[in-house]
Amino acid sequence: MAGLVSPSPLGLLMVLLTLTASPQLSLSKDADVLLKFKEALAANGGDAALPDWVSGKKPCKGKVRQWTGVICDVGGNVRGLQLQNMKLSGNLSIDALVDLPALRTLSFMNNDLEGPIPDITKLPALKNIYLSNNKFSGEIDDGVFNNLRSLKIVSLSSNQFTGRIPTSLVGLTRLLVLMLDDNKFEGPIPDLQQPSLKLVNVSNNTLDGQIPAGLSWMNASLFEGNKNLCGPPLDVPCRSTSPSSKKKTSPFLVVVIIVIAIGLVLAIIGAILFMRRSRQQEQMESGVLPPSKTKKINPSEADKLEQVSVEPRGGRNKVADEEEHGKLMFVKEGVQSFELQDLLKASAEVLGCGNFGSSYKAVLFEGPAVVVKRFNKMNAVGREEFQEHMRRLGRLSHPNLLPLMAYYYRKEEKLLVTDFIPNGSLAYLLHGRNGSNLxxxxxxxxxxxxxxxxxxxxxxxxxxxxxxxxxxxxxxxxxxxxxxxxxxxxxxxxxxxxxxxxxxxxxxxxxxxxxxxxxxxxxxxxxxxxxxxxxxxxxxxxxxxxxxxxxxxxxxxxxxxxxxxxxxxxxxxxxxxxxxxxxxxxxxxxxxxxxxxxxxxxxxxxxxxxxxxxxxxxxxxxxxxxxxxxxxxxxxxxxxxxxxxxxxxxxxx
CATH class of the missing domain: 1.10.510.10 (Transferase(Phosphotransferase) domain 1)
Incomplete structure (x- = not known):
């Protein structure tokens, strides 16, 4: 059951997208490259957590990893590195990894690494980079992401980065998740408008200015901790004019504008009253009474009226909005609940990729390991019918059924969450034991x-x-x-x-x-x-x-x-x-x-x-x-x- 391990703030929604065909590379060359990288780590005392990285042993045997922290693809190539919680320290050099053409994911989360951000420009095929919870510092070059067009997940949370957020992030057309929270970034947020974006967290920095319109639909907590940010989704209005522009505005001109505006309003009101009086006069002369304020509505109009009665002005039900924008709905009783954001911040390991989508294990920071299955062909029924069916499944209880824990609903895709079962499947027990000790x-x-x-x-x-x-x-x-x-x-x-x-x-x-x-x-x-x-x-x-x-x-x-x-x-x-x-x-x-x-x-x-x-x-x-x-x-x-x-x-x- 080993598979792609991709600790990520999007652990659930998009790990499958990192599974694309990779070039063939000899396993011996992979081993040589990783041993060079281990030597670089050893200079800072960071190889103690990698005792099984030794010559004479391949990093991968098919999809099964034989070296700690190595992510393998089906062809036995090194697809990624997940070196988390290993007490790595000092500056991080990834120069040796240039000779791994199949490399798509790097994770060094929860270590003590410091210094500037590693030179990721040398890995243009990289799709996911996780550097959260370290001691990286300094400014990030504005054009660092210019050649990294495949990046989908960028996680730099909980470091000490300073300066402005690189505007080259705007050019990442495939970007799904951006985690920059708990740093010291300043200045405005770049105008991120990628339709693929699922999550952007810039909380607890020193950013200022208006939040880009393309991010206004996200949760307000993702922007908190920045005193000078304004605009939706925060309840902080932006000032329409700057102090300097106000000084340039003549008081006389302001009075003239106000008088003209009042005149226009009065003229419009007078025109409306005149038209209404004329219409009433015509109706009296023709003997036709004004229509009743209560009118009969047909079934289709009644449906629309019912929708309006339960929906806010935005035209959507409030509960529907919550689900559409990231609310997990729990259907199993007696389980520890968590938010989708907790799930997104968890590390993820792909367990399999079937005809319906990906299945992967997500390990919560505080809580159990769960399995998330992503479905993109689950549009046979509408929202209400889907919810009712999920609630029905949540009520099922039998010793030989894996109960449904929770679900996430979006029109385009659905997520089903269950407990993680370490022993894996019967298929693996019967057919996947080759080369194992089972x-x-x-x-x-x-x-x-x-x-x-x-x-x-x-x-x-x-x-x-x-x-x-x-x-x-x-x-x-x-x-x-x-x-x-x-x-x-x-x-x-x-x-x-x-x-x-x-x-x-x-x-x-x-x-x-x-x-x-x-x-x-x-x-x-x-x-x-x-x-x-x-x-x-x-x-x-x-x-x-x-x-x-x-x-x-x-x-x-x-x-x-x-x-x-x-x-x-x-x-x-x-x-x-x-x-x-x-x-x-x-x-x-x-x-x-x-x-x-x-x-x-x-x-x-x-x-x-x-x-x-x-x-x-x-x-x-x-x-x-x-x-x-x-x-x-x-x-x-x-x-x-x-x-x-x-x-x-x-x-x-």
């Missing part, structure tokens, strides 16, 4: 996971009877495992709020055979997904069904059938599955359940209640006689008229 998953553990998944799925069917597919996206990467390897379902019940076209392309339930025939899932589509999951657990093979757009076919189930249809040979089961002694018969029974749940014909496919009943009867062990009897029964049931060439299976591990 032991093979034994049969009792796999049986325990199947039972937990079945119970969680049954609970969803019971509590959400209005949904055709209460889960909709059941797959091994959406089954998390707690400390005792008890399964927790996630990604459930999102079909009602996902765009239908997108759902049909990527959600697992839409890959069931009935979707290929009728174009829509059935009540048993989740059962089909569950059957594929059971076969994945037993065989250890990754289903190709998860990887394809649209219909995925029945590859895994068909492969199992082709292996065991004549006689059971044992080759179908995962060879790494330990603890199978005296349990083969039960494994065969579960294999039969998996095939019954993944039956192509919906009418022949088992329903969830039957599957749950059969699964609950399974045991870890049984006698040899029971095993022989079960093997014969399974072999007979799996005898089908098909050739070995009809189906093929791709592991895609």
């Amino acid at each position: 032991p093979p998953v034994d049969w009792p553990t796999r049986l325990k996971i199947v039972k937990g998944v079945a119970r969680g799925l049954a609970f969803l069917y019971e509590e959400l009877p209005m949904l055709t597919v209460p889960h909709g996206h059941l797959k091994s990467s959406n089954v998390l495992l707690d400390d005792s390897l008890e399964p927790l379902l996630t990604g459930y019940a999102l079909v009602p709020v996902i765009n239908p076209i997108h759902a049909s392309q990527v959600m697992v339930a839409y890959k069931s055979p009935e979707c290929a025939e009728r174009g829509r899932p059935s009540r048993k589509s989740d059962v089909w997904s569950f059957g594929i999951l059971i076969l994945e657990l037993l065989t250890g093979k990754f289903p190709a069904n998860y990887l394809r757009q649209g219909r995925a076919g029945m590859d895994l189930a068909s492969w199992v059938n082709s292996v065991v249809r004549e006689e059971w040979t044992g080759e179908v089961f995962d060879k790494e599955m330990s603890g199978t002694k005296n349990g083969e018969g039960e494994m065969l029974k579960l294999l039969q359940i998996g095939l019954g749940c993944s039956e192509t014909d919906v009418d022949k496919r088992w329903d969830l209640r039957m599957a749950l009943q059969k699964i609950e009867e399974l045991k870890e062990k049984e006698s040899d006689e029971e095993f022989s009897s079960c093997a014969s029964e399974v072999g007979a049931n799996l005898s089908r008229a098909m050739t070995d060439d009809d189906f093929s299976f791709s592991t895609n591990n």
Whole structure:
């Protein structure tokens, strides 16, 4: 589950944007570059926190980092450095990092580094720079950001920078977050107008002048602590004229202007009264009475009137405004609440990038670690329906469900917040252990996971009877495992709020055979997904069904059938599955359940209640006689008229 670690003030909304293709670089060269950088740190006593940065060991093994603080991409390149809370001191030189062309993120937050800002101009491809909570000082050159056109996040909070804020920030067209709070910056705020901006914090400096109009929609707390700032969103009006201009204005001219203005106002009032009197006279002469002040309104007008009655003059509901501009809405009871700004300041680590968007871990400064999933294809319903559905999910409580903690609503994108589960997903346990120290998953553990998944799925069917597919996206990467390897379902019940076209392309339930025939899932589509999951657990093979757009076919189930249809040979089961002694018969029974749940014909496919009943009867062990009897029964049931060439299976591990 290792991924891009990007501590950031935007930890939630935009870490995914830093994941772009990077040039290939030999791992040995990455190691050489980082060792040179370590030498530079050692001059200030800063390499004590990097004992595993040694020659002969690669920084990355695929996406898995082997050196402390290194961020790796899928190709094994060094994508970033996260050297936080390591007591680094002295001046920071990043010259050695020029030879890392894949480098996109640098974080040195919460150290004791000092001196001027590092020469980041030598890293033009940099996307994120985090230097907050250090002792950097001095003025920043006005043109320092001129060539850093890819920058999205700049975090310089809690240092001792002085002088004016560099105007070259205005040219960063991709800028998302700018954190300059708790420094000694002075002068005006540059005219930042980038439509991409999500957060600008300049609080607690000595800035002056009017806040740029492009930032007026942000929270007032982001500008507090600057005595001479004025304009929205602060409640401090800006003086329209300066003292020098007032001295140049003649008192006589002021009097003339006032007299002319009063004259114009009186003339306008007189014209209005004259027109009203003339209209009344015409109505009296024609015998037509003035219209009543109370008029009948049609339904569409009534809707508009109702909206106006609950909305402020800006035309938006106050609660809607709060959500639109960064309010987290908590739906889980008994949890420690926090603000979106707390989340934005947290460090973030990408856990995965799926078809819906990014999932990443955010570690709050004071509080738990949480997982944030960002969705950009969740516009199937309006705000009120979305809120109601999220509240419904927040009320769900079951030992095998990962509860929804909070959500963030914007028309363009949504965020769903849940607890962080350190053990990761079932997919990682089954397929991501290559090169790791994790032991093979034994049969009792796999049986325990199947039972937990079945119970969680049954609970969803019971509590959400209005949904055709209460889960909709059941797959091994959406089954998390707690400390005792008890399964927790996630990604459930999102079909009602996902765009239908997108759902049909990527959600697992839409890959069931009935979707290929009728174009829509059935009540048993989740059962089909569950059957594929059971076969994945037993065989250890990754289903190709998860990887394809649209219909995925029945590859895994068909492969199992082709292996065991004549006689059971044992080759179908995962060879790494330990603890199978005296349990083969039960494994065969579960294999039969998996095939019954993944039956192509919906009418022949088992329903969830039957599957749950059969699964609950399974045991870890049984006698040899029971095993022989079960093997014969399974072999007979799996005898089908098909050739070995009809189906093929791709592991895609």
